[in-house]
Amino acid sequence: xxxxxxxxxHDNFPHGQRREEKENVNPPSALMTSFKxxxxxxxxxHDKYERLVKLSRDxxxxxxxxxxxxxxxxxxxxxxxILSESEVKLDAVRRKIKQVAQELIGEDxxxxxxAISPGLQEYVEAVSFQYFIxxxxxxxxxxINKQLIFTAEDREETTNMTSNSHEKQPRTWSLRVTPVxxxxxxxxxxxxxxxxxxxxxxxxxxxxxxxxxxxxxQIYDGFxxxxxxxxxxxxxxxxxxxxxxAKVENACYTLKVRGSEIPKHMLADVxxxxxxxxxxxxxxx
Amino acid sequence: MSVSxxxxxxxxALGQDQDIREEIRKVVxxxxxxxxxxxxxxxxxxxxxxFQHIPKKCQKAREHxxxxxxxxxxLKTKFPADQYYRFHxxxxxxxxxxxxxAAFVVYLESETLVTREAVAEILGIEADRxxxxxxxxxxxxxxxxxxxxxxxxxxxxxxxxxxxSRPLRISTFINELDSGFRLLNLKNDSLRKRYxxxxxxxxxxxxxxxxxxxxxxxxxxxxxAGGEK
Numbered sequence: 063x064x065x066x067x068x069x070x071x072h073d074n075f076p077h078g079q080r081r082e083e084k085e086n087v088n089p090p091s092a093l094m095t096s097f098k099x100x101x102x103x104x105x106x107x108h109d110k111y112e113r114l115v116k117l118s119r120d121x122x123x124x125x126x127x128x129x130x131x132x133x134x135x136x137x138x139x140x141x142x143x144i145l146s147e148s149e150v151k152l153d154a155v156r157r158k159i160k161q162v163a164q165e166l167i168g169e170d171x172x173x174x175x176x177a178i179s180p181g182l183q184e185y186v187e188a189v190s191f192q193y194f195i196x197x198x199x200x201x202x203x204x205x206i207n208k209q210l211i212f213t214a215e216d217r218e219e220t221t222n223m224t225s226n227s228h229e230k231q232p233r234t235w236s237l238r239v240t241p242v243x244x245x246x247x248x249x250x251x252x253x254x255x256x257x258x259x260x261x262x263x264x265x266x267x268x269x270x271x272x273x274x275x276x277x278x279x280q281i282y283d284g285f286x287x288x289x290x291x292x293x294x295x296x297x298x299x300x301x302x303x304x305x306x307x308a309k310v311e312n313a314c315y316t317l318k319v320r321g322s323e324i325p326k327h328m329l330a331d332v333x334x335x336x337x338x339x340x341x342x343x344x345x346x347x
Numbered sequence: 348m349s350v351s352x353x354x355x356x357x358x359x360a361l362g363q364d365q366d367i368r369e370e371i372r373k374v375v376x377x378x379x380x381x382x383x384x385x386x387x388x389x390x391x392x393x394x395x396x397x398f399q400h401i402p403k404k405c406q407k408a409r410e411h412x413x414x415x416x417x418x419x420x421x422l423k424t425k426f427p428a429d430q431y432y433r434f435h436x437x438x439x440x441x442x443x444x445x446x447x448x449a450a451f452v453v454y455l456e457s458e459t460l461v462t463r464e465a466v467a468e469i470l471g472i473e474a475d476r477x478x479x480x481x482x483x484x485x486x487x488x489x490x491x492x493x494x495x496x497x498x499x500x501x502x503x504x505x506x507x508x509x510x511x512s513r514p515l516r517i518s519t520f521i522n523e524l525d526s527g528f529r530l531l532n533l534k535n536d537s538l539r540k541r542y543x544x545x546x547x548x549x550x551x552x553x554x555x556x557x558x559x560x561x562x563x564x565x566x567x568x569x570x571x572a573g574g575e576k
Contacts, residue, residue: 093460097527103484108534170476172432200350203357241360277350284354291361 110165114174117162118181124155125181125188129254132191136262136270148192155185160212163235175240182239186247191254198273200281203244211236242293249285249299252278256306263313271317275310282307370425371437378418378441385411385448392455393504401455408452415445416471423472423480431480439486445470446482446490451497458516460524463487485538488531492541495521499548502555511564514555525549 090098128151135144162178186206193201214233239247255274262270282303290297348356385408391397392404426434449469453461466482467474473481498521502514525545533539559565 091523092462093523093527094530096462097530100484100488101530101532105532107484108532170429170432172430172435175432200353202348202353241357245357280350284350284357287351287354288358288361291358291365 110169111174111177114162114165114177117158117165118178121155121158121162121178121181122184124151124158125184128152128155128188129191132188132195133254133257133261135195136258136265136267145192145196152189152192155188156209156212159185159210159237160235163210163212163237166237167235171238179243182237182243183247183250186239186244187250187254190248190251194251194255194277198277200248200277203239203241206244207236207238210239242296245285245288245292245296246299248281249296249303252281252303252306256309259310259313263317268317268321271310271314275307275314278307278310367426368434368437371422371434374418374422374425375438375441378415378422378438378445381411381414381418382441382444382448386444389448389451389455393501395508398505398508398510405452405456408448412449412469419471419480428479431476435483439483442470442482443486443489443493446487447493447497450491450494454494454498454520458520460491460520466490485536488528489538489541491524492528492538492545495524495545495548499551502552506555506559511559514552514559515565518552518556521549521552 128148131144131148131151135141159182162181166174189206189209190201193199193205212235214235255278259271259274262274285296285300285303288296388404388407388411392401397404422438446466449466450461453459453465453469461469463482463484464474466487470482473479475481498517502517505511505513528542528545531542533542556565
């Protein structure tokens with residue numbers, strides 16, 4: 063009785079499911095075995111890609127925060143403190159980049175380049191911004207890459223290293239920022255410099271805007287020199303760069319015009335005090 | 348280093364990059380030409396008399412693969428070996444096309460799916476990334492998917508040419524291929540898009556098999572193959 067019932071129930075199985083059962087019974091064919099290995103290979107690749115995307119996002123966020131922090135530099139009285147704080151933040155970003163470098167051991171970097179490129183660009187932007195504030199010059203791509211060579215000296219690494227054969231040698235990982243990532247990061251930097259210029263005018267700093275316009279002009283010349291040798295993205299940034307430069311140049315122009323209206327000996331006083339004074343000046347005939 | 352010096356150096360690097368791309372493009376164009384010739388040759392199997400000349404056409408195609416191998420050799424010398432994926436986009440399309448052609452030839456010869464290693468050997472490249480210029484797995488799978496649509500077409504045309512047994516064999520093959528692809532977890536990329544087309548090929552072939560079986564033509568085919576009739 064019950065046996066027959068079970069049998070009938072089995073017969074009612076949907077067709078597709080039964081076919082699958084049959085396939086499980088049969089020994090897997092050569093084709094299926096190779097597709098199983100493809101599954102493994104693709105899944106490994108996609109997982110790695112996802113991990114790198116996540117790292118890249120973290121790098122982007124932390125770099126953005128560093129940039130925001132550095133924008134407070136001009137207005138704050140404790141400049142040194144902000145610089146050292148930004149250094150701490152950038153170290154944290156570099157630790158993330160180290161993880162990226164570790165993920166890419168033995169891989170072709172360009173295979174996963176699209177996953178990490180946005181993060182690296184943002185990092186270039188942050189680190190070059192800090193470098194500019196410190197030294198008033200442009201960091202080179204070699205300089206950036208020099209900071210991205212990591213050794214396995216940290217304690218957290220040594221635990222992982224025990225499984226590896228060459229424990230004794232301090233292992234190094236490095237990540238190279240590509241010229242294109244560097245260029246795109248520098249193009250973004252100019253936007254930050256433009257903001258810095260405008261805010262320093264607000265603070266009554268009259269030297270920085272001129273310095274910035276000089277610097278931006280050099281970068282703009284550099285980009286025009288590259289022109290369309292680089293990829294499409296680079297030439298796309300050129301337009302925004304031109305706008306930033308125009309804004310800075312206009313700010314300098316305004317400063318110059320106003321500056322000539324005020325007696326030379328008063329100029330320093332007028333600009334070194336607060337913004338309200340500039341506004342008042344505007345109100346005068 | 349001054350800003351202008353830095354940019355000059357970058358421009359130099361980008362210029363070199365462009366030169367490499369130019370060189371690659373030239374070789375890829377030659378490869379595309381060979382692939383086109385082979386495709387024209389193999390398209391002949393769809394025409395009535397073509398079915399009798401399948402082995403001969405396969406043999407000719409195999410000769411073309413000799414040209415492909417020398418072209419691949421020259422492609423390998425155009426860029427640093429560890430920068431495969433940097434320039435991957437340039438040869439991706441033609442490589443997929445060549446995988447399809449190799450898979451088609453192998454199918455016509457032995458009615459099996461060519462393995463990744465075998466394709467790599469036919470094209471004169473490596474199956475493993477570690478060993479140099481290799482065949483990316485996604486390109487291999489894309490080529491195989493192109494084979495599926497070609498076989499769907501072949502099934503239809505073989506019926507027209509009076510070969511009633513071939514569609515049945517194609518049907519088994521495609522079904523196995525389909526279950527193979529169903530094992531893969533594909534991302535939402537171009538491979539996934541092409542995989543989505545596979546079900547239409549499966550459907551097309553199933554329709555052909557259905558048409559044959561309701562007319563009893565499939566029995567005729569199998570009996571005919573057994574030499575009874």
